Amino acid sequence: MFDFHTHFIPEDVINWIDDNKTAINATRIEKNPKKEKFLSINEKWAFELKQDFINADLYMKKQQEAAISHSIISPVPQLFLYDFDSDITKEIATVYNNALVSWQRENPEQLSGLATVSLNHPEQAAKDLRDGMNKGLKGAIIGPGVHGKTLSDPFFTPFWEEAQHLKAIIFIHPLLSEDPRLHHHMMPNLVGVPWETTIAATDILLSGMLDTYDQVKILLAHGGGFFPYQIGRLNQGYHQWPHVAENLRKEPSAYVSDFWYDTVLMHPETHRYLNNTAGSDKLVSGSDFPFDLCSWPPLQTSETAAHSLLYTEGT
Numbered sequence: 001m002f003d004f005h006t007h008f009i010p011e012d013v014i015n016w017i018d019d020n021k022t023a024i025n026a027t028r029i030e031k032n033p034k035k036e037k038f039l040s041i042n043e044k045w046a047f048e049l050k051q052d053f054i055n056a057d058l059y060m061k062k063q064q065e066a067a068i069s070h071s072i073i074s075p076v077p078q079l080f081l082y083d084f085d086s087d088i089t090k091e092i093a094t095v096y097n098n099a100l101v102s103w104q105r106e107n108p109e110q111l112s113g114l115a116t117v118s119l120n121h122p123e124q125a126a127k128d129l130r131d132g133m134n135k136g137l138k139g140a141i142i143g144p145g146v147h148g149k150t151l152s153d154p155f156f157t158p159f160w161e162e163a164q165h166l167k168a169i170i171f172i173h174p175l176l177s178e179d180p181r182l183h184h185h186m187m188p189n190l191v192g193v194p195w196e197t198t199i200a201a202t203d204i205l206l207s208g209m210l211d212t213y214d215q216v217k218i219l220l221a222h223g224g225g226f227f228p229y230q231i232g233r234l235n236q237g238y239h240q241w242p243h244v245a246e247n248l249r250k251e252p253s254a255y256v257s258d259f260w261y262d263t264v265l266m267h268p269e270t271h272r273y274l275n276n277t278a279g280s281d282k283l284v285s286g287s288d289f290p291f292d293l294c295s296w297p298p299l300q301t302s303e304t305a306a307h308s309l310l311y312t313e314g315t
């Protein structure tokens with residue numbers, strides 16, 4: 001079984017954080033004596049720095065116990081660092097990506113890596129992606145935008161053009177929602193996170209990017225958020241309002257299976273719905289391990305989807 005949605009923080013990255021803790025306002029906070037310390041960057045989205053995130057042997061052992069034969073490892077979104085100067089973003093991307101390349105090279109059967117890129121500087125992001133993939137990474141994980149710009153903004157064109165050229169996997173992973181109405185009950189994570197993916201997927205679809213960048217393999221986190229569930233509404237808008245349809249060659253529901261989706265849904269009925277809506281050849285096993293809200297072990301899916309996502313014909 002594959003795991004397409006899993007995170008790890010290599011030792012070089014931890015060392016980089018410690019060396020740059022003032023520049024990125026990194027703090028370790030004890031929240032509960034029974035838990036590991038929480039890592040906070042710039043006072044945002046603190047998370048428990050569990051051993052599973054940083055101990056490579058333990059991580060591999062857990063993968064084995066869950067019968068995962070191949071993990072596609074992503075950096076953690078808290079370390080994308082899009083809010084900082086792009087020199088800093090580029091520096092952590094280089095350290096992170098090189099560490100994942102080394103780990104992947106040591107375990108080629110078990111591991112593949114996705115790069116983090118300087119999405120706050122799309123020309124640099126294109127270079128980060130190219131460098132990472134030249135060294136064997138399979139693509140990149142990115143957030144749903146930067147500084148209020150969604151991913152269809154022309155600002156990001158250099159990055160998408162490179163992703164198209166490289167036939168990259170681009171894993172769109174939400175950042176914590178900063179909607180002020182969601183400040184309690186863990187709502188930024190519970191509904192804010194899938195909402196961020198919903199916005200990203202809808203924006204990409206309606207902008208016509210799925211036709212323009214048809215070689216990019218876009219993987220949506222957490223089963224695509226709420227996007228697949230609202231496809232009827234998008235279809236009706238497409239027929240109702242000409243400006244919704246202006247960039248599209250077909251109705252929105254016909255684009256649903258242009259994305260890939262992970263299975264981090266934690267409910268058999270929603271999983272079944274996604275399977276019926278997007279097709280089993282677009283659903284890949286994912287866990288979000290080792291975050292608290294992970295689907296562990298991942299749901300088994302058709303390996304056809306995994307192979308079509310991970311391997312490009314002719315390579």
Ligand SMILES: [Zn+2]
Pocket residue numbers: 005006007173221288291
């Ligand atoms: Zn995740």
